[in-house]
Amino acid sequence: MVRTGSPSAPAAGPTLAVVAREAGVSVPTASKVVNGREDVAPETRRRVTEALDRLGYVRRPRFDAARAPRLIDVVVHSLDSSWSGAVLRGVEQAAYDAGLDIVVSAGLARARPGRPERGWLDKLTLRGSAGVLFNLAELTEAQYAWLEQHRIPFVMIDPVREVPPDVVSVGAANWQGGVTATEHLLALGHRRVAVVAGPRRAPCGAARIAGYRSALTSAGIGYHPEYVLHAGFDEAEARRRTHELLDLPEPPTAVFACSDRMALGVYAALAERGLRVPDDISVVGFDDLPEARWAAPPLTTVRQPLAEMAATALRLLVRLMDGDPPESTRTELSTRLVERNSTAPPRG
């Protein structure tokens, strides 16, 4: 016989009244024990629990609207990136601390233009979702309107497009991160520093490039647009862009990649040219995902505190749910340089 094999079989066993009589308590008291309430004396609880077990009382789970934890939806693009892993870890812990449960879906990745996106929004409403966290998302005007119309509070973690000014979002201090990465390379003596940047419209990437420019300006070094190439956030496109940089008349001696995954793409292109990191060219990443540690050589990178960003987003969402909106719609957590082995002074 398979355990829990017939969950739809009719409930067997005694009623709660029988259990209460067996334990020598009132039915309401027995009910309290069954429902896990705290206001029962330990000895009474023990007697009731023993009676429940002895008589084989079957407690079936049933949705308890008054006492069930509120459900937060967490909507991500992918579930098996280390980026998402860090975000989920942060959200889950903060949700646990707040007594909430999280429903996780990769719903955004399934949204299609035209035939929408409505599927998971409908689900939110049927479930009575208490709020939504969007990770690395890009919402359409229709989606924003739907959320507003249904009065579902939401917070965006590192949105990939500009968000309307009244939308609450959490990200990293991307501008400062761009400054930090660039200053590190300039301090080593590099003057031809390139950026393999994220998509042109991603606000996090734009801020990092602005930081890069600012660091150049502070050091009295001119900005050369041919050193700034846009790619997706993935390895393959970063690899191609790196080849373009290496084909320039004056190729860079250092590359700032706007994500660790892109830095791995830079590594791949350099290996294809027989160039060594950091002897021939220096590379700095952004994120500090586990792959930065495992890369060969281990990658110097700008750490953004993803789990903390996610936990912060959840706490802001709880404030919105409680009708206590934050004063600031945008929260940025600080970034810092993690020095490993992918940077060195330029050759010669």
Added chain:
Amino acid sequence: MVRTGSPSAPAAGPTLAVVAREAGVSVPTASKVVNGREDVAPETRRRVTEALDRLGYVRRPRFDAARAPRLIDVVVHSLDSSWSGAVLRGVEQAAYDAGLDIVVSAGLARARPGRPERGWLDKLTLRGSAGVLFNLAELTEAQYAWLEQHRIPFVMIDPVREVPPDVVSVGAANWQGGVTATEHLLALGHRRVAVVAGPRRAPCGAARIAGYRSALTSAGIGYHPEYVLHAGFDEAEARRRTHELLDLPEPPTAVFACSDRMALGVYAALAERGLRVPDDISVVGFDDLPEARWAAPPLTTVRQPLAEMAATALRLLVRLMDGDPPESTRTELSTRLVERNSTAPPRG
């Protein structure tokens, strides 16, 4: 004003009757549109939607027991390992296909001996959880009893301890994987092959070691227990065990690590001794996580189909929920060798 900033404000706007009159339809028809039902003519839906928007009708989410997706709980040890990422991806897609939502928690990691584990089991019952998937879990007898008592169906993905015979579980063909890894090393000419194995009581590890022994026997090579060392599944302990192997009078020329993370620990120990992979010593892992590709050199490993295992577990859980238990309580998906650059014939 912060968007969705005051979700607890009283509902404003017109009643559904006003909307229906505005759109020239009956109230039940307007209600169908509001509730996303399909059985409404497109033109009618358009008229109602326009009226809803024009009048600013506020549709609030409310738990709809009859139509809300059923909730499955997915309980994991950690959320930010690539192992968990692959499992979550598989579960989420299969749940989506089955019209279910998943509540994700790292509840097991928080279970404490003595004061338990009851917290999240209580939550399952309050929410009326339709079923539970446990990933890499070890349940106590009390937890098994609780699940049975509440008739909550559950399936275990790669349990870390033996499970009772009536519990449904999904794993990889670990024995065959152990055979495959060992045969690969033997075919290269290795005769002194060591195993850095998982915890002694983990069934997946025991099956892999049995496969290793079987491959040795088939090749007419004696089994030497000093070549089989147990560790956790993490890097640090595998690193220490590797040093013990290297201190043997006749150290191995090849190591089969029972997880990719452990193989990285083996790499670290070898680097500390100035030994190169695969020139000085060959290494085979198990899992085929992303870090196997990123490792230097890229790791030859036994691939287990984690996302497929997870999707299979979800489908089995749905069968249990539907009162249609599977004939077999144990399902194993096949493993295969992924050859990369960490193995070579032994020196000399």
